[in-house]
Amino acid sequence: MKQFDFFAGKQMSGKQVSRRQLLAGTAALGSVFAAAGLTGCGGTASAASVRDIAFWHLLSGGDGIKMQAMISAANGANPGFKVHPTVLAWGPPYYTKLAMASAGGRPPELAIMHASRVPGYAPGGLIDPWDMSLLAEHGVTAESFAPRIWDKSQHDGQVFSIALDSHPFVMFYNTDVAGKAGVLGANGQLQEASSPQDFLAMAREMQKVTQAHGLSFGYLGSGSQMWRLFYTLYKQHGADMELTPGQPMKADRDAAVESLEFMASLFDDTVAAKSGDIGTGIAEFARGGSGMLFSGVWELPTFKKAELPVDAATIPTLYGTPASYADSHSFVLPRQLNVDDGKRRDVYKFVSDILKGSLSWAEAGHIPAYQPIVQSQAYRDLTPQIHYANAADIIAYDPEAWFSGSGSDWQTYFAENVQNVLLGRDKAADGWDAFVRRTNTLLSRPNPV
Amino acid sequence: MSSLATSESAEQAPSLPGRSSRNPSQTNQPGKSPTSTAQSSPRRSRDNLNGWGFAAPFLAFFLVFLVWPLLYGLYMSLTGKSLTGANDSLIGLANYAEALADADMWHSLGNTLYFTVISTVPLVLVALVMAALVNVGLPAQWLWRLSYFAPYLLASTVVSLFFSWMYNPQLGLINDSLAKIGLPKVAWLNDPNVAMWAIVIATLWWTVGFNFLLYLAAMQNIPAQHYEAASLDGAGAWRQFFSITLPQLTPTTVMIVLLQILASLKIFDQVYQMTAGGPSGSTRPVVEYIFETGFTGYRLGYSAAISYIFFGLIVAVSVMQFFITRRRSA
Amino acid sequence: MATQTLTRPALSSTSAAKLRQPRKKMTAGRAAVLAVAAILAVLWLVPFAWATATAFKSEADAAAPKISWIPPSGFTADAFVKVFQDGNIPLWTWNSLYTSAAITVITLAISALVAYALSRIDFRGKKVLMTVIIASIMIPPPVLIIPLFYQMVALHMIDTSWAIILPQVIHPAMVFVLKKFFDQIPRELEEAAVMDGASRMRIFTQIILPLSRPILAAVAIFVFISAWNNFLWPFISTNDGSILTLPVGLQTIKSAYGIQYAQNMASALLAALPLILVFLFFQRQIIKGVATTGLAGT
Missing domain, CATH: 1.10.3720.10 (MetI-like)
Structure with a gap:
């Protein structure tokens, strides 16, 4: 408090002095703040020469445990750095925080992002492009990835994301149930269904075995889940979807309506339960209450743990064109105010280590993006993973826009307009048209990226 | 104004500042601008300095972290400003x-x-x-x-x-x-x-x-x-x-x-x-x-x-x- | 008006006597009152108790479909051990502590200074200043998050303690509380010092501040508690795990631990502990402080 004595009449002998004292006072006040700031750094500064790498991801449950093991392995192999993961909740909480951190300039050195979300981040400068020559030093090149996945990592001629995997939406089936229903082929795998009628007939056969349902698919309250199946079926029509800001959405209305009508026809309490959320569907399948389940590949460990006789395949091609909704967990470099070159190099090393160790990621159900792993005998020996590995060639990512992608609000809007269609309360055409209107509103708004 | 405040520095017998301002002897002091007393008393201007001086630290925070964001937010609401820095232009009342x-x-x-x-x-x-x-x-x-x-x-x-x-x-x-x-x-x-x-x-x-x-x-x-x-x-x-x-x-x-x-x-x-x-x-x-x-x-x-x-x-x-x-x- | 009524208990020494009510005999009416009060108290303590019971269970017992207060496999401190091992709770506690302390110190200093000027010094523009400060009480912090975030980005302060501290030191209501208190200090106490030619700053630090200890304590308590528990602004301005305060860090724990209920509750209890402990020791001061400053607006 003493520094404020400049107000003291007695000590003031001239204008200059008082001003100087004023400055001194301000400086003293500043040093108080500086001290506060120093203590702030005290907690985070590391003593050793090991570089701390902050890494954000949104993988929880089994995926999270696998990722933690992969991180620990990489940390063990690289004494020069230590990767510290931060896990945030999947969906909007994660992507919101990642964008805020990047805008703020002190984001983590490395983050996981769904490839479908990159168009919302790359053009706005929230993430940096990868330097492929640096990755090449560790043996990772364009040839290390399947073409569709590699294409997805590009934006304006630069590489913005390095895919760890592709995780398609697939069909799990219970081989016991399928066998009893007589729908297994000679190779012990499920027979091909090539039309909606085929599929429904197969499901009804299985229902006779389980006495509950033929198929499990929980979707209530989850736009992501509804979208995954819808977009798979839609793309099987050979249809495209384009989202260009300032223009109405371009989509094949007939294909969309037909896909929705088929989905709604599933929920008749024979083929599949009328309603239920994702968890309910998984639980039903896991206890043998149905023969099939539409789900992301990441649920595989759940069924292995339940010792269910489970096999898997891509979703049957019901409309002529093989297609499978998928996304990729990809590594991105959030834009930083001050890039630490040492840490950047560590990040490249870390990412290449994780890619090379992604066989264990395949155990969690995902299809590794790194081709040397996919072509290895060890991966070929993984069942049922190998039975849907072909998905990597037919995967369909979300149509690109700043608002689309996994866990985006756009998927929530899909749920808001389509859930009642699936519950049999609305006509498919009406639900679809409402969703198109909602999307067009988004497209008409200024593009914030 | 501030030169008036310095008049206090003169070694004077303890007296109430309020009275000293009316002290005629002050005008006899050398180095004093004669015009400055015309408008306000030294007490008054010293009070101004003291008052704003005491208020200054609070005011600094108040202006920077309350008033400025309040006004700037109003400005932002008239723009298409985005988290990524795109679309900075003024768009009038479109947002409203x-x-x-x-x-x-x-x-x-x-x-x-x-x-x-x-x-x-x-x-x-x-x-x-x-x-x-x-x-x-x-x-x-x-x-x-x-x-x-x-x-x-x-x-x-x-x-x-x-x-x-x-x-x-x-x-x-x-x-x-x-x-x-x-x-x-x-x-x-x-x-x-x-x-x-x-x-x-x-x-x-x-x-x-x-x-x-x-x-x-x-x-x-x-x-x-x-x-x-x-x-x-x-x-x-x-x-x-x-x-x-x-x-x-x-x-x-x-x-x-x-x-x-x-x-x-x-x-x-x-x-x-x-x-x-x-x-x-x-x-x-x-x-x-x-x-x-x-x-x-x-x-x-x-x-x-x-x-x-x-x-x-x-x-x-x-x-x-x-x-x-x-x-x-x- | 409100502050006037409430500064009274802190000021007058007689209020303590008033607090003590004469002991009365136990009648049917009083028994009923006691019963209702006790039921309410139990209801209010249940969440603490249930969290504590859960935190001392194994994860398996905590998630067991049959709910019981006493777990079948006995109580264990495993969850706490786990939280300490791989959690950031100690770091976040420290972050909360020093940011809240800095906010409290700066708030007290700048608020007391301006309050003194408003109370004692006749300076040009004082009325305007007073009006502006009082009017600003009405500005709700959530309205400012968007521009403040943008400002912090521009100042490169996002994910630093600065971002947490600086915008939180403006408490116009506390200026008002302090000014009201200063107004009640008799001016005669200053006269002698003025006669001696003491500066305003000396009068302020050596006469006013010592006389104002109770109100300074009350304001400090109020500011500290609100800074310690603030969620919205620290949540907006920080993302990095090492800089988070306790309330914000706790929010990330939920996603990291997922369905590990015992660890969730252990973390929550550890986060709650510091202020509860402080409260047990300084109950009187805290209650007085909150009652004094409370009505001035939050």
Whole structure:
């Protein structure tokens, strides 16, 4: 408090002095703040020469445990750095925080992002492009990835994301149930269904075995889940979807309506339960209450743990064109105010280590993006993973826009307009048209990226 | 002006500054600008310097971290500013026009108002009951204060963790207790018709202690003579409460209600933490909508516009309150 | 008006006597009052108790479909051990502590200075300043998050303690509370010092401040508690795990631990502990402080 004595009449002998004292006072006040700031750094500064790498991801449950093991392995192999993961909740909480951190300039050195979300981040400068020559030093090149996945990592001629995997939406089936229903082929795998009628007939056969349902698919309250199946079926029509800001959405209305009508026809309490959320569907399948389940590949460990006789395949091609909704967990470099070159190099090393160790990621159900792993005998020996590995060639990512992608609000809007269609309360055409209107509103708004 | 202030530095006999300003000897001092005394006294200008000097540190923070963002936010609301830095241009009132036609914004504003109404009533009434009970002179005063007030000391996240766990549909203590007394289980945070009430219950538990303390302090300030006189007249406890305590508490009640309304309008933490605005937007308050449009949706300009619409609402409520309280005190 | 009524208990020494009510005999009415008060108290303590019971269970017992207060396989402190091992709770506690302390110190200093000027010094523009400060009480912090975030980005302060601290030191209501208190200090006490030619600053630090200890404590308590528990602004302005405050860090724990209920509750209890402990020791001061400053607005 003493520094404020400049107000003291007695000590003031001239204008200059008082001003100087004023400055001194301000400086003293500043040093108080500086001290506060120093203590702030005290907690985070590391003593050793090991570089701390902050890494954000949104993988929880089994995926999270696998990722933690992969991180620990990489940390063990690289004494020069230590990767510290931060896990945030999947969906909007994660992507919101990642964008805020990047805008703020002190984001983590490395983050996981769904490839479908990159168009919302790359053009706005929230993430940096990868330097492929640096990755090449560790043996990772364009040839290390399947073409569709590699294409997805590009934006304006630069590489913005390095895919760890592709995780398609697939069909799990219970081989016991399928066998009893007589729908297994000679190779012990499920027979091909090539039309909606085929599929429904197969499901009804299985229902006779389980006495509950033929198929499990929980979707209530989850736009992501509804979208995954819808977009798979839609793309099987050979249809495209384009989202260009300032223009109405371009989509094949007939294909969309037909896909929705088929989905709604599933929920008749024979083929599949009328309603239920994702968890309910998984639980039903896991206890043998149905023969099939539409789900992301990441649920595989759940069924292995339940010792269910489970096999898997891509979703049957019901409309002529093989297609499978998928996304990729990809590594991105959030834009930083001050890039630490040492840490950047560590990040490249870390990412290449994780890619090379992604066989264990395949155990969690995902299809590794790194081709040397996919072509290895060890991966070929993984069942049922190998039975849907072909998905990597037919995967369909979300149509690109700043608002689309996994866990985006756009998927929530899909749920808001389509859930009642699936519950049999609305006509498919009406639900679809409402969703198109909602999307067009988004497209008409200024593009914030 | 500042040269006048320095006149104080002259070695003078101790005297009241107010008088010294009128001291004619001052004008005889050398090095003094003769014109400066014409306008204001040294005391006056030194007071100006001192006054603004004392105010300066606060004022600096006030201007930089309150006034500036307030004005800049207004400017932002007229632009298409984005989190990524794109679209910086002025777009006039387009954001406001869009907001007024945005059903989601109205829904979230409605949720905020709904929460304010259904939370304020129990938060005031339960606090009053608690204070009245404790004020009767129960033994172990500290125990009651501790139990009722302690939750107020918790961070919102702690409260949300506690209640999310107790509201758990299968494993939660509340549904388990309901089942034990033969009542049906409730999907507390997952049922659009119930979720807001679940938030209100958690909020009541969390913050009622604050209002309770204010009431208790006010009750204990009511002079004992009032009660003694009433006792002599043979008035019972109930009558004393309604004829003395409540009327005496009226100003406190008015203030508590007003503060509670303003506090409830700002609802965000518990909702974001427990339901994230769900199920299907049924609990999403306007502050969360501001957060989501601005940060999840990148549209800072648009969410600034919604902020100002919300601000307008708060100002309207405050002004309304101002007139109500003025009429009351008049 | 409100502040006037409430500064009284803190000021007058007689209020303590008033707080003590004469002991009364136990009658049926009083028994009923006691019963209702006790039921409410139990209801208010249940969430603490249930969280504590859960935190001392094994994860398996905590998630067991049959709910019981006493776990079948006995109580264990495993969850706490786990939280300490791989959690950031100690770091976040420290972050909360020093940011809240800095906010409290700066708030007290700048608010007391301006309050003194408003109370005692006749300077040009004082009325305007007073009006502006009082009017600013009405500005709800959520309205400012968007521009403040943008400002912090521009100042490169996002994910630093600065971002947490600086915008939180403006408490116009506390200025008002302090000014009201200063107004009640008799001016005669200053006269002698003025006669001695003491500066305003000396009068302020050596006469006013010592006389104002109770109100300074009350304001400090109020500011500290609100800074310690603030969620919205620290949540907006920080993302990095090492800089988070306790309430914000706790929010990330939920997603990291997922359905590990015992660890969730152990974390929550650890986060709640510091202020509860402080409260147990300084109950009187805290209650007085909150009652004094409370009505001035939050």
